[in-house]
Amino acid sequence: MFIGKIVGSLVSTQKVDAMKGQKILVIEPFRLTEERTGLKTTGRTLVAVDTVGAGENEYVLVVQGSSARGTPETKTLPVDATIIGIVDSIVVGKQKVNF
Amino acid sequence: MFIGKIVGSLVSTQKVDAMKGQKILVIEPFRLTEERTGLKTTGRTLVAVDTVGAGENEYVLVVQGSSARGTPETKTLPVDATIIGIVDSIVVGKQKVNF
Amino acid sequence: MFIGKIVGSLVSTQKVDAMKGQKILVIEPFRLTEERTGLKTTGRTLVAVDTVGAGENEYVLVVQGSSARGTPETKTLPVDATIIGIVDSIVVGKQKVNF
Amino acid sequence: MFIGKIVGSLVSTQKVDAMKGQKILVIEPFRLTEERTGLKTTGRTLVAVDTVGAGENEYVLVVQGSSARGTPETKTLPVDATIIGIVDSIVVGKQKVNF
Amino acid sequence: MFIGKIVGSLVSTQKVDAMKGQKILVIEPFRLTEERTGLKTTGRTLVAVDTVGAGENEYVLVVQGSSARGTPETKTLPVDATIIGIVDSIVVGKQKVNF
Numbered sequence: 001m002f003i004g005k006i007v008g009s010l011v012s013t014q015k016v017d018a019m020k021g022q023k024i025l026v027i028e029p030f031r032l033t034e035e036r037t038g039l040k041t042t043g044r045t046l047v048a049v050d051t052v053g054a055g056e057n058e059y060v061l062v063v064q065g066s067s068a069r070g071t072p073e074t075k076t077l078p079v080d081a082t083i084i085g086i087v088d089s090i091v092v093g094k095q096k097v098n099f
Numbered sequence: 100m101f102i103g104k105i106v107g108s109l110v111s112t113q114k115v116d117a118m119k120g121q122k123i124l125v126i127e128p129f130r131l132t133e134e135r136t137g138l139k140t141t142g143r144t145l146v147a148v149d150t151v152g153a154g155e156n157e158y159v160l161v162v163q164g165s166s167a168r169g170t171p172e173t174k175t176l177p178v179d180a181t182i183i184g185i186v187d188s189i190v191v192g193k194q195k196v197n198f
Numbered sequence: 199m200f201i202g203k204i205v206g207s208l209v210s211t212q213k214v215d216a217m218k219g220q221k222i223l224v225i226e227p228f229r230l231t232e233e234r235t236g237l238k239t240t241g242r243t244l245v246a247v248d249t250v251g252a253g254e255n256e257y258v259l260v261v262q263g264s265s266a267r268g269t270p271e272t273k274t275l276p277v278d279a280t281i282i283g284i285v286d287s288i289v290v291g292k293q294k295v296n297f
Numbered sequence: 298m299f300i301g302k303i304v305g306s307l308v309s310t311q312k313v314d315a316m317k318g319q320k321i322l323v324i325e326p327f328r329l330t331e332e333r334t335g336l337k338t339t340g341r342t343l344v345a346v347d348t349v350g351a352g353e354n355e356y357v358l359v360v361q362g363s364s365a366r367g368t369p370e371t372k373t374l375p376v377d378a379t380i381i382g383i384v385d386s387i388v389v390g391k392q393k394v395n396f
Numbered sequence: 397m398f399i400g401k402i403v404g405s406l407v408s409t410q411k412v413d414a415m416k417g418q419k420i421l422v423i424e425p426f427r428l429t430e431e432r433t434g435l436k437t438t439g440r441t442l443v444a445v446d447t448v449g450a451g452e453n454e455y456v457l458v459v460q461g462s463s464a465r466g467t468p469e470t471k472t473l474p475v476d477a478t479i480i481g482i483v484d485s486i487v488v489g490k491q492k493v494n495f
């Protein structure tokens with residue numbers, strides 16, 4: 001899994017039937033800074049579906065690959081990335097990471 | 100999933116039987132610019148099949164891996180990338196991304 | 199899938215039984231040039247099995263992941279990359295790409 | 298699989314039900330130094346679940362993809378990375394690697 | 397698949413039961429040089445299990461992903477990379493690659 005930030009959403013009218021009604025979110029994967037005291041973007045852009053009601057600017061936990069279909073909400077969807085949690089905090093060496 | 104632009108198509112006469120009649124498209128994955136106000140190419144080139152009738156120069160949503168076989172049209176194909184939607188718009192911070 | 203060039207072959211005497219008799223090819227993934235008028239190597243090297251009778255210096259279509267087992271010839275092989283077609287031509291903006 | 302170092306942990310209150318009670322760890326993949334006498338971080342950040350009771354600052358063996366669900370503890374979880382062992386030592390050319 | 401060199405081995409006492417007794421090897425993926433006359437390391441480090449009795453400093457063929465479970469020896473293991481052959485030679489343009 002990776003830590004991502006929801007930076008936006010994507011509208012697609014013409015899409016496969018299974019995806020109708022799905023909220024499609026634009027995610028940037030983040031990583032720890034070199035000092036491991038904060039998070040920084042990787043600059044990449046991915047698209048994921050949401051199962052936990054996450055919103056823009058929230059940091060989330062994203063699962064990829066076949067396990068993206070491993071939730072009740074996504075098991076029949078043609079998706080390879082699913083948000084499975086909202087990140088409350090990250091702790092490194094007993095210190096909370098800033099984000 | 101990722102956001103890609105259809106930049107061309109690929110002709111293959113000699114191919115596995117299951118792929119006969121499939122439209123095979125050449126895709127460049129795109130990502131948000133650093134300001135998140137536009138899209139730019141990643142410079143990579145991938146090949147995908149289409150399930151939604153997308154055409155050259157359109158921005159599309161592409162699923163990879165085993166989920167590329169997760170649509171009625173692709174479930175028996177040996178494919179690892181499938182176009183599952185045409186991107187109408189991307190919204191970041193209530194602003195439409197330019198593309 | 200990706201576009202690759204067959205640059206060589208690999209000989210392995212000591213290998214898993216399922217791979218006996220398989221032609222094992224060395225592939226370089228290629229991508230479009232920035233002008234999208236030609237192809238250039240990515241510099242990476244992958245190994246794939248062949249299902250279509252492709253030969254050295256040919257450009258081929260390669261599928262990866264679990265779908266590499268999605269052809270009649272490869273369904274019982276422990277492979278993660280399979281050649282599923284020979285590339286005749288690539289067309290970008292009605293122009294044939296040079297390769 | 299890859300060698301990773303556990304650098305922290307992640308708290309997520311709002312998450313898919315299957316993940317309740319799971320210890321979610323933040324991992325940095327490491328690689329051998331050029332001399333192959335030590336380990337150095339790749340700078341990337343991944344998130345994994347644990348099956349072996351590993352703790353912060355330990356070096357661990359991490360499996361990715363569908364095999365991350367290949368342990369008794371993870372077989373029903375929507376995860377794509379699982380810690381399957383604690384690394385005691387790495388030996389290159391009869392010398393122990395420093396870490 | 398990719399061509400890798402076995403550079404070492406990894407000892408893990410505390411690991412998932414299924415991995416007990418498995419030989420765990422440290423691999424560096426290699427690629428062709430630009431002239432395609434030799435091999436050079438990619439600098440990356442991966443970990444794989446062995447099914448063919450390969451030893452340190454040998455060049456091997458490694459399969460990744462779900463197909464890493466596609467051999468009799470690995471079908472119940474939580475692994476994502478398996479050595480499926482020892483590389484005897486690589487031929488590019490009728491010339492043997494040096495390694």
